[in-house]
Structures are given as C-alpha cells and as structure tokens.
Amino acid sequence: MASNRIVKHIDRLILDPNNYRFIDRVDYKPVPDDFVTEARIQTRTMNFILGRNQENVKDLISSFISNGFLDIDQIQVKPIGDKYLVLEGNRRTATLKYLWEEFKQGKDTGKLTEKDFKSVNLVEIVDEDPVQHLISMGLHHISGKKRWSAVNESQLVSDLIQKYNLSEVEVCEQLGITKYAVRRSIRTLSLIQQYKSSDYGEQFKADMYSIFQSIISSPIMKEWVNWDNDYNKARNNINTERLFSWISTTEEIEDDTETNRKDIKYKDPIITQYRQIAEISNFINDENALSKMEESRSITEGYVFSQSVGEAKLRNAVEEIKNATQLVYNFRDLVNSSDYEELTKIKEKIDDLLPISKALFYTNEKKAQVYFSTISHHFTSANITKYRKLENIQIQNISRVNIFAGGNNKGKTTILEAFYLITQLNDLPSYIELERYRGKFLEDFPAKWIDKNFISEINLTAKFNSIETGLFIKKEFTEEDIDKTGYLSSLMAEAHIENLNLTSNLHLFSNREPEYRYIKSQTLCPSAFTSPYRYNERLLYTAHKLAIENKYYDKVIQFIKTNLDSTIDKIDLINDGGENRFRVTSSSMTEVIDITKYGEGLQRVFEIALLLGYCKNGILCIDEIDSALHKSLLIKFTEFIQQVAKDFNVQVFLSTHSKECIDAFVENEFPDDELTAFVLEENEENKLECNFLSGNKLKQLVETINIDIR
Template structure:
C-alpha cells in the first residue's frame, strides 16, 4: 500500500462518519461516499467524537495544550475530491478541529501555534486497500493500547470475514488475536443482531455487550437456547424471546381502582453480566424460572430452585460429616462450653428431621354465617387474581350458572373462586381446595402448600346486595412464635360493610399447623363436588342433614324413577368402624355398597345430596355431566334446577357437553334463572367471559342449534 507524507490545513480534513467507534450508537447511520463531505454530516460526526462538553477528548486537549501537536501517531488520510478523508486518527483530528475554533475565537490553546493547524502532518494513502485499512485499525484498536468498545471490535472482525471473505486463521494472524476471542466476538455480535431485530431491539446499548458475551460463553445457556455454532444462531426462538425480555424493559398495561388502564414500565430482570451465571444454574428448572419471572427477581428464582437447593444441601451435609469427624479427632481438647455448643447444634439438627405428625389439619371450628337470610346470591364477581385467572370480570350471575370452554382454560378455577369468596376468611375452604388439588387422601403436607402458593388470591364480589373482597397470601409472619421448623403463614382477610375479618395459619415442617383468628365468617353455606374429588366426610354430613330435615326421600325417589326402580333405600351403615353408603334393592338378598352401582348413579346421588346440604348457599359442580348418560340429562338438569329453587341454592357448574347445555334449556324448567358463560382467549391471549341468558340460549339452540363450548 503506497503512501506519501504531506501537510494540509485542518479545514481540508474531513472526519470518517463510518468510523467503527460509532457503530454501536443508536443514532448511527451508514453514510455513502458521495455524502461524506456534507457539512451537516461532518458536524454530526464531530459531535459524536467530542461528546458532551468535549468529555471524549479531554485527555487530548490537555496533551495538545501542554506538549503541542506531536507527530507520534500518524493521521492517515485519502483524497476525496479537494478534501481528505481521515482513515486513522479521527479523534486526534477532531481535537485539532475543536482547538482550531478555539484559536480563532481568541481562546487559550496552550503550546499550539497557528502553523499546527495550517500545516498538519499527514500520511496520504495512495490506492487504499480496504482490507489493509481494517487490519491497521484493528492493530491500533483491538490488539493495541487504544481499545475500542467490545462491540466495535467485534464488528470489525466480522466485516473482515463477511465482507472481505477472510478466513478465521487469516484474521487471527493479521490482528494477533486468538481464535477463541474471534469466535466469542462473532457469537456475541450475532446474538446482538438477533436482539436488535426483536421487539426490544431499540434498547440495545454498548454496556449490554458483556451480558450477550456471557450468554454465548456459558455452555448451559447455549444449550438452553439450542445454539448452533455453525450459523451462530439460537434455534430455540421461544427461549430466545424469553431471554430478550429478561434483559429489557417491558411495558405492561394494568387497570387502577377506577378501571383506567395505565402503562407501567418494568425494569429488566437481568442488568449485569454476572447474573447470567446465576440464572444458568436454574434455567432448566421451570418452576424456578416462573418464580423469577413473577417476582422479577433472580434471587427468588435461585432460592426457589430444587436443583440448587438439593446441591447446596448435599454440600452442607458433606461439610457437616467432614467437620464432625474433625471434632472427633480433637475431642480430647473439648471444654464445658464446647459441650454446650454441641448440645445447641444437636437441637438444630433434630429440627431437620421431619416429624411424621407435621400435617395441616382442617380446623374443627365452623365459620359463622354473616347473612342469616339470603335473598340474592352472587350477582357479579371480579377475579383480580386466582391461579392463572387475572382481572376477569363476571356479571349477570343468576340461579344456575353454566361455564364452558376448552381444556385448561380456567373453568374449575372459576368455581373455586366462588367457593372461596363465599367463605370469606374461613381458611378451611382454602385447605379443602388445596387438599383436593394436591390429591391428598388425609391431611395436607405444609411444604406442598408453601411450594404451590405462588401468587396472592384476591376476589371481589357482590353477594346478597353487599360488596365484599377477600385476600389470601403466603408470607412470613411478624408474630412472636417459635420459628423452629417454621415454613410460612397463610393469611386471609375479608372486608365487607366496613368490617374486616382476618385469620392466619402458621405452617411448620415439624409440627401441626396453628390457626389464629378471632372470628371465622362465611357469606353462606357452600359445597364443591367433582368427579375427581371424593369428600366422604362432607357426604356423611350432607346425608345426616338430609335425613334430619326429611329431604332425603325425594333424592331416592328421583333415583328410583329415572335410574333403577328396584332401589328401595340407601342408608349410611357403620361397617368395621367405617361408614359406608349401602343400597337395598328388591332384586338383591342383601344390601350392597353403593360403589357396586354405576358411576352415573353415584354421581347423581352425590350432587343431589349436596344440593340439599347447600340450602340457602351455593354449590359448585365440576363437570356435572360426567358419567351421566345423555338420555338422562334433561330429567337430571330439571331436577337440579328444581332443587336449586326449592332450597334457595345458587349453582355454579362446568361441562364439556353440548347435550348437557341443551338439556338445561330443553327441560321443562323456566330459563329466566339460567345463564351460560363461554370462556375464550382474545387475540392478545387474555381470558374473556361472554354470557348468554337462558332465554337467549334457548332461542339460539332451537333456531340454529348453537354450540357455545
């Protein structure tokens, strides 16, 4: 590459607007050769280099004023018309241009003289070789002392390979860098490019480079992203999108108390490259990742991870084993105070051993009725938070409410919210749901409750014309209690008519849970039935109530008329200290257990028995049609509606069956106290609850055979 030494006036030098030091700026735009000398572009380039209040060149200003302009580092240029484009030495040139303006304004420029500006010593490159030019810059700013930011370095390396078809070996040899550094730069730059094309791309800043660099340098993160080193690209786009969200500000729209939507900016979860290593330790633990996302805290995810917890416990136990052996080896030196210390340690170790009696027992304390008379049950509800239900408004509730929708959309969760709402601060209701959710036959494991109570519960509703709110949460108590084996505290608070009712449940791993309340209240009686949940104690209570109130016979009459005319009676009999429902039939010599009959008969018996037991309250029936033949649905749904009217019971039910929905409008019971709700996701993935009145539903079924599922 041929060159000449020349001198030129500072005004004839133009700065390179495509200099690699600019490419990481969000406002950088590539400039074509014919626009390079444009006055506005030159001013913008000068401003880029100078920085605010000349902060980027203060070192050169001080040096030039003290020592003058020393021709130590060459300023390399090439001719562009009657001007000269600076190829190397843009920062020194920009400093001279700034000081030239200061000189003309009569300001102090120290040791610099006018000749330093009018005759700047330069090296003119003849027949410039772009590759050689890049290598020269690389030697100065990648391998040399005047380092660029990492993203600029990576871009130059990438250009040598992509634009000028240089091999990895050639680039490494030319710039004096290792292949490891080269490939890490290429991986990082590629990931940054993918980020820039994402929804968060406008947030990229140079200081994020080390985060991307750490990601592509971490084997666990690369595996999680399904990183392809042949293409330098993440193949798992879903995980990639998650990652980009974690390192970016996100905007969410939330409603305030007045229902006005407000935009909320949430800070990134990951803000430092060191945090990547922490995230990598639990990245393959979905529950820990979910915890991190919900809390927007890496620490929360880290401490929640089973894998990390198991590993730390393993290390701790190994250390205990090792240190105990050391203590044995030197036991001859032990004094009285050492024995006391060992005794204290022994007590702590004893607490690590689970007590087989550590269970959560449902309290025998019954809740008090808030309303002695119920004239109007639930008319509306706002589910602010329950499991995956979030800000779901349900209006137009009537006597019988049918909820339909796809699998796992939240139908059962909606039933559970009404069950909980009816029970105010009665934590027994929460425990009942957790017991059946966790499929516990007897008492509930407190650690299971703690692990699965991930979000607070908040439900607002109107019942009997009165607005009320319940709020349940899991948090550490501030009470002065013995914290040995302490797990967490479940708290419940209900507010209605300017009165608050609160209760708490302290959970322990080594002893039974402790209830704390002054008064447990409920809006009304409530029951919950599902084909997947069998509550024998509840059925026994319901049976005793129905017999005592003389309501049991009409249940048997319905079963006899529409299911099995041979059935004479169903009794609760104590057999070997266990109560069982026994069926007497005219076709059998001896009574047999009700489980010998079909699931349909058992299901109808359970539902109708609980309907009566829920007098002046509500019943939640999950999958009401389960095991019941469609030929019986019209009669059965009519019977359910008749019982609801007779015993003043509000019914919440789910079904997957069109035949069941049709049966409710085709039976001979009036439809004005019937409402159907269709659950579906809108285009943004938000759950909507659309309703049809019973009369409208009947009209649509009869005219167009509508299917609202």
C-alpha cells in the same frame, strides 16, 4: 500499500462517518462513499466524536492547548475529490477542527498557532488495501494501547472474516489474538445483532457488551436459547426474546378504571451486570424460579425460589453431614453428656427427614415445588379417559365450588381423586397415599398390595389455569439395571404441562422397601383430599401453622364457637410427651381435653376449615362432606366454605349423598354464580356420564319443584 507525506489545511480534512468507534451507537447508520463529504454528515460525525460538551476529547483539548499539536501519531488520509478522508486519527482531527473554530472566534487556544491549523502533517495512503487498513487499525485499537470498546473490536474482527473473507487463523496471526477470542467476538456480536433486531433493539449500549459476552460464554445459557454455532444464531425465539426482555426496560399497560385511561408503567431491567448471567444460569431451567424472578424483577427472588439451587444446596449439606458424622464417629470416645444432648436433637431432625417405616414408602407429608406462581382460573374442564371404573367421563362448566351427587358406587369419590391426582402431576407417593386409604391400611402398607390391585392404567387430562395438563400411570416391568431380587413390578407416571414433561418410577419389591426414582417432581398447586374415613395428622399440623401465619385460624375457631359450641375458648396444638395433639380449652371444663373427645361433627368442621386455608390458591377435595354434620349446621357451614374459598382463591370439589346438603348450598346467603352441581348417572346405553346444573339453575329448581339430583 504505498504512502506519501503531505501537508494540508485542516479544512481540507474530512472525518470518517463509518469509523468503528460509532458502530455501537443506536443512531449510527452506514454512510455510502458518495455522501461522506456532505455537510450534514460531517456535522453528525463531528458531534459523534466530540460528544456532549466535548466530553469525549477533553483530554486532547487539554493536551493541545498545553503542548501544542505534537506530530507523534500519524494522521492517515486518502484523497476524495479535493478533500482528504481521515483513515486513522479521527479524534485528533476532530479536536483540531473544534479548536480551529475557537481560534477563528478569538478564543484562547494555548500554544496552538494559525500554522498548526493551516499546515497539518499527514500521511497519504496510495492504492489503499482495505484489509491491510483494518489490520493496521486492529493492531492499534485491539492489540495496542488505545483500545476501542469491545463491541467495536468485535465488529472489526467480524468484518475481516465475513466481509473480506479472511480465515480465523489469518485474523489470529495478524492481530495477535487467540482463536477463542475471535470466535467469542463473532458470536457475541451476532447475538447483539439479534438483540438490535428485536423490540428492545434501540436500548442497546456499548457497556451491555459484557452481558452478551457472558451469555455466549455460558454453555447452560447457550443451550437454553438453542445457540447454533454453525450459523451464529439463537434458534429458540421464545427464550431468546424472553432473555432480551430481562436485559431491557419493559413497558406494562395498566387500565385505570376510574379515569378509563391506559397508563404505561415502566419496569427496570432485571439484568444490569454481566455477573448476573452466571447467577441466572443456576436456575435457568426452573420455570417457577424464572416466573418468580420476572414477577419480582429480582434475580435474588428467583434464586431463593429455585428448586434446582435448593437441590444443589441439599446435596452439599448431605455431603457435609456425612463427613461430619464420620468425624464424630472417629472421636466417639471423647463425646460427653452435653454432646449426647446435641446429637439427640440432630437425630430427631434426621428422623423427621426419613420415611416413618419402609412399608410407607415416601408417603409422609412433603412439599413438592408448585408449578404456577399465580392462579386465576383453576380447573375449567377435565376428561377421565380411564380411572378405576370410570371411562371417558367429560366434566365441563367447572366453577369455584363443585358438588358431585349420585347413587352409591357411581364413582363420586373416584372423580374427586382424579382432580387431586392431576394436581400432583408425577408425584407417585400421592397416588400411593390414596391407595393406602382405599385399602384401609393405617400404617404398614405392603408393596404386594399395590402390585396385586393395580389392575388398569390411569389416564387423566384437564385444563388448569388455562393450560392443558395430563397424567398417565401404568404398571410395567422395568428394563432399568436394578437389583431384581424380590422384584414385583414398577409403577410409571408421566405428567405433562405446557412444554414440561415429568416422569417418575416406583419399583416394588416383596422383600424390601420400594425404590422411588425421579429427576424432578412438581405439583400444579396446593391441594388436599379429605374424607371422613381417612386422617392425615401431619397435613393438619402444617395447615394449622399456615392458618396462624395467614391470620385465618381465629376465624376457624370463631365459626366453631358460634355454630357448634359457644363454650370453646381456643384449640391449641400442643406437644404432649413428644406427640403433637390438638387440645381444646372450654369454659365448661376445668381441664384442657383432646379434640377427639368432642363429636365427629366438630372434628370434621375443624379439619375441613383448616384445609381450606392450607389450599390457598389451590384446590380442596372433600369426600362426603355431610358425614357427621347435623342438617341444622349445613347452611352456615356451606356458606362458610364458599366465602373462604373465594377469599383464599380455592377451588372446591365435594361429594354428598344428602339432598339437605345440596339444598343448603343454594339456600344460604352466598351468591350461586360460582356453584355447579354434577350428577353421575347412566345414559340410554348404560354408560356413566356426568351432567351438570349451574348454581343459579339449581336454586331455581329447588325453589320451584324441590328437585332432588341425587
């Protein structure tokens, strides 16, 4: 590539509208060679280079005015007609053009004289080699001191490879950069191009480059968007678009019911710094944490909500406990009385983390991560393909409160259990807990009983919160590499919701506690199952705590005081000798007494009311709701259930044998449009089916013909 030294007037120089400095601008568009000399193109290019109020070239303006135009760095040009296109030195040329206009208007241009504008020293490039020209610019602006922005550098590298067919090795050798830097530049620029083609593309700015580079540099993030290295493209369009929305300002349209207008609410980007990509990668596969982050527009909220982050912290904490315990053990001879006291407190906390006994597996109350952060529809339909004696039972028209009636041994309790189990997804201990009560085991619960009595598979599907979900549980003999001494069999659970599949296994042994294995366990929502024949004190303690936190507990006590016993002042949870008990304070008694000294009806109301609060934004299954309740209480209590269910967004499933109880739901003051009654009965083929009546229809029939759907 030959060159000549020439001298030309500043007016003969044409700025390059395709300068690499411009490609990161949203309003940049490539200009064909035939149009580069047009006045409007040159004006736009001049404005690009100078910036608002000449902010991009203030350093050069100051230097030229103070020192004159020093011919240190060459201005390289090539002829276009009678003009000369600037190949290198566009900033200096634009600055000279600006000062030339100032000079002609008689303004002070310091040491610059008319000669400086009329006789500009140039290097004319003859027989330009575009590749060599790009290499020259790369050495000047990538490897050299006068760096371009990262996105401009990446574009030059990309052009050398994709436009001029240089190999990665040739680019590395000629620009003096590493192969890793070349590939990272190409991939980052490709992801940026995808962003520019998205709905958010006009928001791209050069300072966002580091965010995209951090995404490309993160193996976890690349896997999440399904990055294809061969084609330099993110293949998972849903996740990629979602990621782009986190980087961008988004719009949310809200309906103003008062003015009947639509208002646009703008939400700031969630990600504004490259460092935040590493934070998000810690929980990128945790859908609940992502939803929480999107809802709050806060990465911190997602981080705190993340189960995966919590599990990592738990593993670290367990390791620290193990190391610290070993250290204390090594110096056990130095332990004094105050140390014993602290160690005892620590032991009590560790005991609370462990199963009560080996026979109970993991049936102590625990909190799995909830899948849905918000719930609007609950269950709307369900299909019991197989569970106990029920087969192919379809349940439609599910509402907020659902009554299941029918004769004895028809399967009402089984239906309630089915709804509860679906909410527990792959949490096998929840199924074990139901079986423990079915088998009337109060404490010790042998694995042999499960092995013997699990006769047929469980297959349940439903639509919950507008999403299809399902649960399948079967018994099998595992092929896992485990110690088979005393091995009986294994329960395997498979649950699905949207694109999430959850599995777990429970290996049963005759000579030791079961082994429960899972990678991830979740529940659809808060849920509970209550029956007059079972009692979960740990669950009630948690429900009591939540009732107080939600300022609901006083409402429970007031209902009991108004409708069951006006002498009751309060019911407190008291630790008595290391045991938690509910104690009742009554104006009719001098001593505080245990709640079990009161009738079964009061205890039943207390339990159901607490569990309604516990199941906020979830479901509650109440088996034989009328048990121990006097018919005079039913109207008030059913109305209480319906009101709390609405206030706390709880969906209720209940069974009853009592016509009085069914009538109470339609005779109370609460509207019947969120009530459905179901009856299990045999059809003409002697097969069970589940038929329904809406609350309004049921009320009409009760009032007109005193219908009995039991």
